[in-house]
Amino acid sequence: MLVPWTQYLNSNHFYLLDYVFDSSSTQAEDINRLHVYFLFAAAFILFVVIGCTVLVLLKFRHRQGVDYQPKSLSQKWEILTIGVPMLLVIVFFVLTLKTMHRVLPEVNGRKPDVVITGHQFWWEANYPAQKVITANEIHLPAGRTILLKLLSADVIHDWWVPDFGNKMDLVSGKENYLWLNIKKPGVYHGACSEFCGAQHAGMQLTVIAEGEDDYEKWLTSHASLPAVITDTIAQIGEKLFTEKTCGNCHNISGTSNRGRDGPDLTHLASRKTLLTGLIENNKDNLGKWILKPQEIKPGAKMPDFKMDKQSADEIVAYLSSLK
Amino acid sequence: MQSSYEIEQPRAAYKDYKILRWLTTVDHKEIGIMYLCMATLFFVVAGLFALLMRTQLAVANNHFLGPNIYNQVFTMHGVTMIFFVMVPALLGFQVYFIPMMIGANDTAYPRMNAFSFWITFFGGLLLYFSFAAGGAPNAGWFNYAPLNEYNYSDSPGIDYYCVGLLLAGTGTISTGVNLIVTILKYRAPGMSLKQVPLFVWMGLVNSFLIVAALPSLNAALSMLLLDRQLHAHFFNTASGGDALLWQHLFWLFGHPEVYILILPAFGIYSEVFQVFSGKRIYGYAFVAGSTVAIALLSFGVWVHHMFATGLGNTVNAFFGASSMLIGVPTGIKIFNWLGTMYGGSIRLTVSMLFAIAFLIEFTIGGLSGIAFSIIPIDWQVTDSYYVVAHLHYVFIGGSLFSVFSGLFYWFPKMSGRMLDEKLGKIFFWLMVLGFNMTFFVQHFLGLMGMPRRVYTYPDLPRFTLLNLVSSCGALLMGVAILVLFYNVYKTLKHGKPASNDPWDGFTLEWYSWALPGMKNFEEVPEVKSRRPFFDEKYPEKADWKNND
Ligand SMILES: [Cu+2]
Numbered sequence A: 001m002l003v004p005w006t007q008y009l010n011s012n013h014f015y016l017l018d019y020v021f022d023s024s025s026t027q028a029e030d031i032n033r034l035h036v037y038f039l040f041a042a043a044f045i046l047f048v049v050i051g052c053t054v055l056v057l058l059k060f061r062h063r064q065g066v067d068y069q070p071k072s073l074s075q076k077w078e079i080l081t082i083g084v085p086m087l088l089v090i091v092f093f094v095l096t097l098k099t100m101h102r103v104l105p106e107v108n109g110r111k112p113d114v115v116i117t118g119h120q121f122w123w124e125a126n127y128p129a130q131k132v133i134t135a136n137e138i139h140l141p142a143g144r145t146i147l148l149k150l151l152s153a154d155v156i157h158d159w160w161v162p163d164f165g166n167k168m169d170l171v172s173g174k175e176n177y178l179w180l181n182i183k184k185p186g187v188y189h190g191a192c193s194e195f196c197g198a199q200h201a202g203m204q205l206t207v208i209a210e211g212e213d214d215y216e217k218w219l220t221s222h223a224s225l226p227a228v229i230t231d232t233i234a235q236i237g238e239k240l241f242t243e244k245t246c247g248n249c250h251n252i253s254g255t256s257n258r259g260r261d262g263p264d265l266t267h268l269a270s271r272k273t274l275l276t277g278l279i280e281n282n283k284d285n286l287g288k289w290i291l292k293p294q295e296i297k298p299g300a301k302m303p304d305f306k307m308d309k310q311s312a313d314e315i316v317a318y319l320s321s322l323k
Numbered sequence B: 001m002q003s004s005y006e007i008e009q010p011r012a013a014y015k016d017y018k019i020l021r022w023l024t025t026v027d028h029k030e031i032g033i034m035y036l037c038m039a040t041l042f043f044v045v046a047g048l049f050a051l052l053m054r055t056q057l058a059v060a061n062n063h064f065l066g067p068n069i070y071n072q073v074f075t076m077h078g079v080t081m082i083f084f085v086m087v088p089a090l091l092g093f094q095v096y097f098i099p100m101m102i103g104a105n106d107t108a109y110p111r112m113n114a115f116s117f118w119i120t121f122f123g124g125l126l127l128y129f130s131f132a133a134g135g136a137p138n139a140g141w142f143n144y145a146p147l148n149e150y151n152y153s154d155s156p157g158i159d160y161y162c163v164g165l166l167l168a169g170t171g172t173i174s175t176g177v178n179l180i181v182t183i184l185k186y187r188a189p190g191m192s193l194k195q196v197p198l199f200v201w202m203g204l205v206n207s208f209l210i211v212a213a214l215p216s217l218n219a220a221l222s223m224l225l226l227d228r229q230l231h232a233h234f235f236n237t238a239s240g241g242d243a244l245l246w247q248h249l250f251w252l253f254g255h256p257e258v259y260i261l262i263l264p265a266f267g268i269y270s271e272v273f274q275v276f277s278g279k280r281i282y283g284y285a286f287v288a289g290s291t292v293a294i295a296l297l298s299f300g301v302w303v304h305h306m307f308a309t310g311l312g313n314t315v316n317a318f319f320g321a322s323s324m325l326i327g328v329p330t331g332i333k334i335f336n337w338l339g340t341m342y343g344g345s346i347r348l349t350v351s352m353l354f355a356i357a358f359l360i361e362f363t364i365g366g367l368s369g370i371a372f373s374i375i376p377i378d379w380q381v382t383d384s385y386y387v388v389a390h391l392h393y394v395f396i397g398g399s400l401f402s403v404f405s406g407l408f409y410w411f412p413k414m415s416g417r418m419l420d421e422k423l424g425k426i427f428f429w430l431m432v433l434g435f436n437m438t439f440f441v442q443h444f445l446g447l448m449g450m451p452r453r454v455y456t457y458p459d460l461p462r463f464t465l466l467n468l469v470s471s472c473g474a475l476l477m478g479v480a481i482l483v484l485f486y487n488v489y490k491t492l493k494h495g496k497p498a499s500n501d502p503w504d505g506f507t508l509e510w511y512s513w514a515l516p517g518m519k520n521f522e523e524v525p526e527v528k529s530r531r532p533f534f535d536e537k538y539p540e541k542a543d544w545k546n547n548d
């Protein structure tokens, strides 16, 4: 299967752990600093344990015929082995408190910039101030601190873009918040990290971080309606879209299709990928998806309409004109 | 070093037993063996599931198993390994050896003992019946709400999960009660609670943990069953239920469960380190006392499984602190075992090799565990393959290795024959190599952004490479297990007969016959120290004479 979004990714993921230690947000910077401290402490402890084990094994092996006198270790060591770990615990607890409050400070009534809702198995992004709704490819501004509000429409999902640091669950019946200050524009990859059903693996996540100008441009273009359809085939497709009840699940602004159970399709053609990044957004793939959704993404919450090829082509013509 | 203390063997091996005998027995040793056989049976099945998963994940975008099958397979792998492999295997050793180590002839309630075994076994069978009834459970071993509700998972698998685990849980609780009474009431004359072998002590603490922790799971399962069958609203968020309530109830059981799987293992290692170092444990009081501390603390750390659910900084800070603290008494035990080996005369038997490997594997698993108590790091790595690596380092490097260690240590007492040490060493090295190959790279996969429980993953740089290494490691572990099975088979057929005390042991089970019959002891020596059998064999060096 095609995995197109890798083409759009930052190509700086070169070293093994760049995904996590790349710190593309200030939150990730804080977390990763603490993580590196921890890795040093852990490596030190592991080194001590392995070292002691090897030394003991070299020194105290059983030798045939040699009678030995068991020696025992002074109880003083016991105090040392409690003292050092306790000290480490205290240090790391203080660091934990500090980092935790920096990464996730109180919301204090601030309005969220974007509301993200997790659905089985896709993401909805709602920009309340601009009245923009989109799906799966989430545009966010770089260079300033924003607040995301996280909700779930069904089961528990989890927001995780490794480059940005922390996860946060999207819990049904609960409002969660996440602060984010993305350092530089780029395309970042993430995935739902709480098992959420058949297509948990197919619930990838793409964040497109943009400079302030590009971001504003994107918002205005998405706040307006798509251009009027002039192509005749696309016009047939528009009718079919409503007739085939696609509108029960999908919203297309400016039409009678108001569904909310599937991704918003108002500006579908402006997205680079489909199905949270599983396949590239082109006519060919759109047609395949509409004809055989359960083959492309088995378990996805869109039924097979047993549609004929021609109707599918007409709908595709319509959908791919929704810029 | 054979002991000079030999008692004649009363009667031949178990092989002239008939099947009816096994079905009706109430003898703790036979029940112990049946527990181990049950664990083996389920281990084979769940191990094959693991191989299926690793085959599916060997390369990116694989289509070997679809999501539907894969999700059942990973769920059943986890549920089976925890509830029907590790729990029964460790209970098997406890039911067999705790009475012998305290000089008793059976557990306090032999018939309840048999009941516990059978109800656990039937629980397992019922769980597996789900495959025939329309689909196995498929929402993971911790089965989060509201995905576990009828409106999101309509196959009957999760109903079987509830009933199967309720039955098994009932069995486990009654074994816990049985062991508590046995240890408190049936110790040999003179054996104070401060003198019981550490395996027994761990068994006692563990049994209290079982009795205290499992009710929380049973309550959650019953509530879920009410939700699913009678449309109650405990966890169903669509009708006002609470999704996080399930997590609280589950992990209030689930975290102590982790210790239920590791305390008996600590017990086995403590015995093995002592005997094969030819020395008493370093810091008995500390090992015993810290176990109690762990058991108590283990009820106050469950939210570390929920740091990313948005409970707020105050709650998270409390549970972060308690989780870091619980690491200390656990970690220091490592130094007690090292201190036990220090100054000893170490015999590198297969049993001892597994114990030594455990020291290092468990340190790795423990350290990656500490990472989860540092809340910001938890936010980064939780629910990724890093967790998968961590939990296998503690479950395999900790619990499963103890079962192997115990098997090689106690096999003579259970079968009257010695397992082949040469084959055992081949098994050991294959196992350790395969295990580290499979799981060490998963730390990196998690750090690179691979979420757990995915049936496939995109072709990102190096994802396939590391996953392939992991899959090859799993295969190696599979080969290792085959070597172990061949070893057991060969030994049972024509292995070297064992004496009653092949390892120069310290505790009373070695005082019994090479292959004990219905009765474990005609009489037991007077217990004056923690190593009664050692005192009996070496009266001039007896512990109670040079008490320090
Ligand atoms: Cu999800």
Ligand SMILES: [Cu+2]
Pocket: B254, B255, B258, B301, B302, B304, B305
């Ligand atoms: Cu835990």
